[in-house]
Amino acid sequence: xxxxxxxxxxxxxxxxxxxxxxxxxxxxxxxxxxxxxxxxxxxxxxxxxxxxxxxxxxxxxxxxxxxxxxxxxxxxxxxxxxxxxxxxxxxxxxxxxxxxxxxxxxxxxxxxxxxxxxxxxxxxxxxxxxxxxxxxxxxxxxxxxxxxxxxxxxxxxxxxxxxxxxxxxxxxxxxxxxxxxxxxxxxxxxxxxxxxxxxxxxxxxxxxxxxxxxxxxxxxxxxxxxxxxxxxxxxxxxxxxxxxxxxxxxxxxxxxxxxxxxxxxxxxxxxxxxxxxxxxxxxxxxxxxxxxxxxxxxxxxxxxxxxxxxxxxxxxxxxxxxxxxxxxxxxxxxxxxxxxxxxxxxxxxxxxxxxxxxxxxxxxxxxxxxxxxxxxxxxxxxxxxxxxxxxxxxxxxxxxxxxxxxxxxxxxxxxxxxxxxxxxxxxxxxxxxxxxxxxxxxxxxxxxxxxxxxxxxxxxxxxxxxxxxxxxxxxxx
Amino acid sequence: xxxxxxxxxxxxxxxxxxxxxxxxxxxxxxxxxxxxxxxxxxxxxxxxxxxxxxxxxxxxxxxxxxxxxxxxxxxxxxxxxxxxxxxxxxxxxxxxxxxxxxxxxxxxxxxxxxxxxxxxxxxxxxxxxxxxxxxxxxxxxxxxxxxxxxxxxxxxxxxxxxxxxxxxxxxxxxxxxxxxxxxxxxxxxxxxxxxxxxxxxxxxxxxxxxxxxxxxxxxxxxxxxxxxxxxxxxxxxxxxxxxxxxxxxxxxxxxxxxxxxx
Numbered sequence: 001x002x003x004x005x006x007x008x009x010x011x012x013x014x015x016x017x018x019x020x021x022x023x024x025x026x027x028x029x030x031x032x033x034x035x036x037x038x039x040x041x042x043x044x045x046x047x048x049x050x051x052x053x054x055x056x057x058x059x060x061x062x063x064x065x066x067x068x069x070x071x072x073x074x075x076x077x078x079x080x081x082x083x084x085x086x087x088x089x090x091x092x093x094x095x096x097x098x099x100x101x102x103x104x105x106x107x108x109x110x111x112x113x114x115x116x117x118x119x120x121x122x123x124x125x126x127x128x129x130x131x132x133x134x135x136x137x138x139x140x141x142x143x144x145x146x147x148x149x150x151x152x153x154x155x156x157x158x159x160x161x162x163x164x165x166x167x168x169x170x171x172x173x174x175x176x177x178x179x180x181x182x183x184x185x186x187x188x189x190x191x192x193x194x195x196x197x198x199x200x201x202x203x204x205x206x207x208x209x210x211x212x213x214x215x216x217x218x219x220x221x222x223x224x225x226x227x228x229x230x231x232x233x234x235x236x237x238x239x240x241x242x243x244x245x246x247x248x249x250x251x252x253x254x255x256x257x258x259x260x261x262x263x264x265x266x267x268x269x270x271x272x273x274x275x276x277x278x279x280x281x282x283x284x285x286x287x288x289x290x291x292x293x294x295x296x297x298x299x300x301x302x303x304x305x306x307x308x309x310x311x312x313x314x315x316x317x318x319x320x321x322x323x324x325x326x327x328x329x330x331x332x333x334x335x336x337x338x339x340x341x342x343x344x345x346x347x348x349x350x351x352x353x354x355x356x357x358x359x360x361x362x363x364x365x366x367x368x369x370x371x372x373x374x375x376x377x378x379x380x381x382x383x384x385x386x387x388x389x390x391x392x393x394x395x396x397x398x399x400x401x402x403x404x405x406x407x408x409x410x411x412x413x414x415x416x417x418x419x420x421x422x423x424x425x426x427x428x429x430x431x432x433x434x435x436x437x438x439x440x441x442x443x444x445x446x447x448x449x450x451x452x453x454x455x456x457x458x459x460x461x462x463x464x465x466x467x468x469x470x471x472x473x474x475x476x477x
Numbered sequence: 478x479x480x481x482x483x484x485x486x487x488x489x490x491x492x493x494x495x496x497x498x499x500x501x502x503x504x505x506x507x508x509x510x511x512x513x514x515x516x517x518x519x520x521x522x523x524x525x526x527x528x529x530x531x532x533x534x535x536x537x538x539x540x541x542x543x544x545x546x547x548x549x550x551x552x553x554x555x556x557x558x559x560x561x562x563x564x565x566x567x568x569x570x571x572x573x574x575x576x577x578x579x580x581x582x583x584x585x586x587x588x589x590x591x592x593x594x595x596x597x598x599x600x601x602x603x604x605x606x607x608x609x610x611x612x613x614x615x616x617x618x619x620x621x622x623x624x625x626x627x628x629x630x631x632x633x634x635x636x637x638x639x640x641x642x643x644x645x646x647x648x649x650x651x652x653x654x655x656x657x658x659x660x661x662x663x664x665x666x667x668x669x670x671x672x673x674x675x676x677x678x679x680x681x682x683x684x685x686x687x688x689x690x691x692x693x694x695x696x697x698x699x700x701x702x703x704x705x706x707x708x709x710x711x712x713x714x715x716x717x718x719x720x721x722x723x724x725x726x727x728x729x730x731x732x733x734x735x736x737x738x739x
Contacts, residue, residue, distance in 0.1 A: 009667070012667070012670055013669060016669050016670070326670055326674070329673040329674055329677075330673075362663075363663075363666075363667050363670065364660070364663065365623065365656050365658065365660025365663045365671075366533060366660065367627075367660070368623055368624070368628065369627070369654075369655075369656065372627055385533060385535065387535075388534055388535030389535040389536075389537050390535070392534060392535030392537075393535070393537075397535065397536075401534065401666070405530060405531055405534050405536055405539070405662075406536070406539060408526070408531070409528070409530075409536060409539030409540070409543060411525070412494070412526035412528070412546075413525075413539065413542040413543045413545075414546075415522070415525045418525040418526075422498060422525075423498075434734040435733060435734065436733060437728060437731050437732045437733035437734060438703070438706060438731035445665075447664065447665030447666070447668045448668070449703075450668045450669075450672065451668060451669075451671070451675065451676075451704060451707065452675065452700065452703030452706075452707050453704075453706045453707050453731055454699070455499065455500075455699050455702050455703060455730040455731035456734075457498060457499040457500070458499065458500055458501055459501075460501060461497045462492045462497045462500075462501035462504030463492060463497050463504075463521075463522055463524060464522075465501055466501075466505070466520045467520060467522055470505075471505070472724065472727075473724075474723045474724055474726075475724060475725055476726060
């Protein structure tokens with residue numbers, strides 16, 4: 001997908017002016033965080049499970065080559081093929097080649113953020129293969145030609161009325177009198193459309209929540225069961241995954257599943273948790289005849305061992321989005337690329353460059369809520385700050401901010417200078433503001449006073465007044 | 478948690494630049510609370526800012542220079558106390574990170590970090606303050622500032638202290654732990670996003686029906702007070718230290734000064 005991350009400010013302004021989005025986001029922020037809290041409270045070992053999950057992925061990242069090779073060997077033993085792809089372009093070419101070899105006209109697809117990252121749908125369409133999203137949310141936004149706005153709830157920015165509208169426009173056979181007010185009716189409408197597509201598809205394209213090294217299996221997690229129909233009905237199954245999705249054992253996979261659903265939606269478990277291993281065997285009743293794994297690097301190996309190494313632990317649960325006050329204000333599209341929220345603000349510059357995505361790490365108060373809820377304990381605020389440091393050191397901080405910051409730093413590192421220079425300015429401001437108590441407008445403070453008044457300083461500085469012996473007493477009774 | 482110090486501990490009061498420049502009352506209140514708790518309070522003249530604006534803007538070199546000044550000035554005290562979770566968090570957690578590759582300064586940064594505390598948590602956890610003599614007639618709600626809560630573990634301490642103030646009724650907001658949208662330079666760099674965040678915070682405060690908002694960080698308080706007042710609310714806004722120290726005679730944040738008061 002083409003990035004608009006460089007236009008973050010405009011994107012955010014548009015998002016803030018969108019009342020429908022505001023309503024949708026307020027529903028999200030009432031729902032997911034409370035459910036996560038309840039799920040975590042119900043499970044006494046939740047915090048220690050987080051530690052275990054973190055340790056599993058940290059161990060994997062320290063031994064990634066070993067586990068990837070083990071995984072490939074097991075996939076080959078079970079009759080599948082692993083395709084190693086360095087870039088998004090390589091992955092697209094590989095997937096199209098497999099589709100062509102399978103003579104594919106349509107490809108059903110279950111939700112995959114890697115699919116978004118490599119823009120596989122556009123590529124397939126462009127080459128005459130029709131991709132059909134089968135996750136309800138993804139199906140809706142595919143009809144609307146929109147990117148997902150959330151990594152687990154791709155259509156969270158839409159109201160059910162907007163969805164009904166979309167279905168009426170896109171499903172020409174739909175009778176005008178057919179009621180679409182209830183979510184259930186929308187679901188049934190999508191299901192009846194999709195059933196035919198599932199049966200007709202030549203290739204099923206899925207993501208993978210995890211790759212399991214000891215068995216060569218992939219884990220698929222959904223609440224709709226659509227991934228199961230996607231991979232098991234067509235003759236060919238292609239799973240796309242980035243290489244950090246690996247875990248050593250089935251036991252490790254189940255540990256991560258236990259924190260994944262609780263962190264994501266507050267469920268104890270997602271509804272469908274499937275492990276697929278290789279193509280259909282002689283004794284199997286169903287399943288694909290061909291099984292391909294497209295393993296994508298696309299910048300991950302460069303993150304190993306660096307400042308953003310820990311980001312590779314991410315399991316894409318969306319908890320950091322659900323709890324982020326910035327995400328909850330502007331939604332996912334404002335970030336301008338595939339990912340969003342705190343994980344997006346850290347990951348996107350790694351994948352498309354800091355020049356393009358430079359706003360994202362800055363658009364955060366570093367409030368720490370994301371790290372607080374991250375099941376993998378990824379130090380997201382530290383990494384947001386790392387990007388800022390890289391920007392500053394490369395001279396890419398906005399010139400005015402940079403000069404003001406450096407001036408403030410110069411003065412504050414020399415407290416004597418601070419006393420001589422800042423104190424008189426503050427006294428002047430205090431004198432001006434004493435009567436009203438606050439300023440509605442102030443030169444050079446437009447950023448502040450656009451939405452809020454500025455409380456006037458009381459007058460004098462504490463340090464000088466104290467050291468002059470001033471000791472105001474308690475209030476009079 | 479440490480034992481209550483046996484002898485009168487010496488405190489370097491790190492006022493923070495916001496308190497120093499805009500609301501000295503908070504500094505006086507903090508000093509009084511510490512003295513009443515049995516501490517010997519000093520306010521070094523060679524203090525200014527903790528360096529957080531530089532640090533969070535990626536200017537690590539300047540942040541280090543400021544940190545070195547703070548370390549030199551404050552390392553001689555038994556404890557360093559700040560009426561701010563954010564600035565105390567900067568010293569406690571981020572100064573050591575700044576000197577990761579400088580063994581000599583790292584040792585000094587760590588030593589200072591270990592004895593640096595946010596005011597209310599210091600009073601409760603270290604000085605075991607009990608039986609404050611203060612009264613405040615009002616229904617208050619409390620905003621948990623992000624760094625205090627998540628970096629310094631400040632949540633129960635200010636509430637425990639408020640429980641000792643006669644006349645105070647505490648009405649908690651649902652979203653008391655949500656960020657108010659201040660974020661230092663964030664609020665002027667992304668004013669509209671910040672504006673949406675502080676609006677949500679104000680909604681939550683108004684929903685409690687409280688007449689007073691308290692918190693332990695002046696940055697958040699100025700932000701929230703500014704938005705409350707822009708929306709025409711008469712909820713009063715004060716730093717929690719002012720109430721705890723029984724020093725609430727002066728105007729609250731953004732309230733007109735004495736001479737124009739009725």
